[in-house]
Amino acid sequence: MAGTRVCLHGAAFLHHHETHLFLPCLRLHTSGGFQLRRSVPASPSAERRHGNLKAASEKSVLSLSRLPSPEYLKRRTRSGVEFDLDLYRRYAAAGHVPVMFCEVLEAFRIPGFRSFVDCTLGAAGHSSAIIEDHKELELFVGLDMDPLAHDRAHTRIEALLRDGCRKELKAYTHVKNFKYIKTVLGSIDENILRKGVDGIFMDLGISSMQIDHSERGFSVLGDGPLDMRMDPQATLTADDILNSWPEAEVGRILRDYGEESNWWFLKEKIMKARKKGGLHSTRELVDLVRKTSAKSGGRQGWIKTATRVFQALRIAVNDELQTLQNALYACFDCLSSGGRLAVISFHSLEDRIVKKTFLDVIEIEGEADGEGYTSQKNDEFGTEAQIQLKQRVVGRTGTILTKRPLTPSEDEEKLNSRCRSAKLRVIQKH
Secondary structure (H helix, E strand, O other), rough: OEEEEEEEOOOOOOOOOOOOOOOOOOOOOOOOOOOOOOOOOOOHHHHHHHHHHHHHHHHHHHHHHHHHHHHHHHHOOOOOOOOHHHHHHHHHHHHOOOOOHHHHHHHHOOOOEEEEEOOOOOOOOHHHHHHHOOOOOOEEEEOOOOHHHHHHHHHHHHHHHHHOOOOOEEEEEEEEOOHHHHHHHHHHHHHHHOEEEEEEEEOOOOOHHOOOOHHHHHOOOOEEEEEOOOOOOOOOOHHHHHHHOOOOHHHHHHHHHHOOOOHHHHHHHHHHHHHOOOOOOHHHHHHHHHHHHHOOOOOOHHHHHHHHHHHHHHHHHOOHHHHHHHHHHHHHHHHEEEEEEEEEEEHHHHHHHHHHHHHOOOOOOOOOOOOEEEEEOOOHHOOOOOOOEEEEOOOOEEEEEOOOEEEEEEEHHHHOOHHHHHHHHHHHEE
């Protein structure tokens, strides 16, 4: 286990805190048809059928008029947190802007917040904001399985602590997958697992520095090897899957992980490419996707299709979905009483796992899809300074503070197009 201790001064302890946050109407007619010489009165049954059809048409029109617009559906998940443009510009100047950082700050703005774990350290954008926002913080732990991201984050946090003279804060960073959170915390201090931590955060998106480095194989627009490993020490690559795995498995990955409607044609093209030497670069894979999408008409253009294919391969290479589910259970176990876990996801597969796991860990009565659970209004979050949460889901062991996931503000979307698909969910342990 690789670990780096950033600050050695002061003793960390974990504090328990209070619970508070945060058809159209279809007209049938005939034109130019046969005309009867003598009109025939309609039978009572025909009149009833005509009346039923008319009523059904009117009901259909009324139902459609009540359907919420896409703008409304998007607007109702906006957090309501005021976007801090000055803070955004300061982080942008540093080269990396954390997604939904204002909402994340509000999610963890709770009394007695003395310990925090960032499970996806990245460039330490969210962590830096949390450390600066909480002068009372006494323990910080950061995890990232990418050594390059870890080194960059470590340097940034070290400089932040040095400039801020935070001698009372103990900070540790580790090159580890977040599924090992219990092992990492136990290695720092066994009492941490017994008392729990006050806040845990996950940002499941790929960082800009990973996308922008084409040699990592994550970029659709760049040219590099078909790698896609988050952990450079791992053995499985996207090249292995495309050129060695069984045909049925390749199809399943494209269908289930990429949610790609054109998966069968893509799989056939990949199998044919194997006979000609295989696919070994991101450019070769993108060219195959472009040709396949052009022939079949595609769904939303070849770039959208390529993005889904890359997503599917990345998930398979890193076993992301199962790892995420296991890590969510582990993180909830590591929370203190009143502690919060916040997760930002970027596609439906991740968000679905977060939603269902949250419902499971709080031990509610009802199905995992959300039917039958106890939903309560979040009346305590009525101020503009707080996240505008309409309802929460209460269980035996915890409370989901976001019945619907929160989405970025309109101001943030205008400045950072990569944040558009982000969804934030927050859970609190009893």
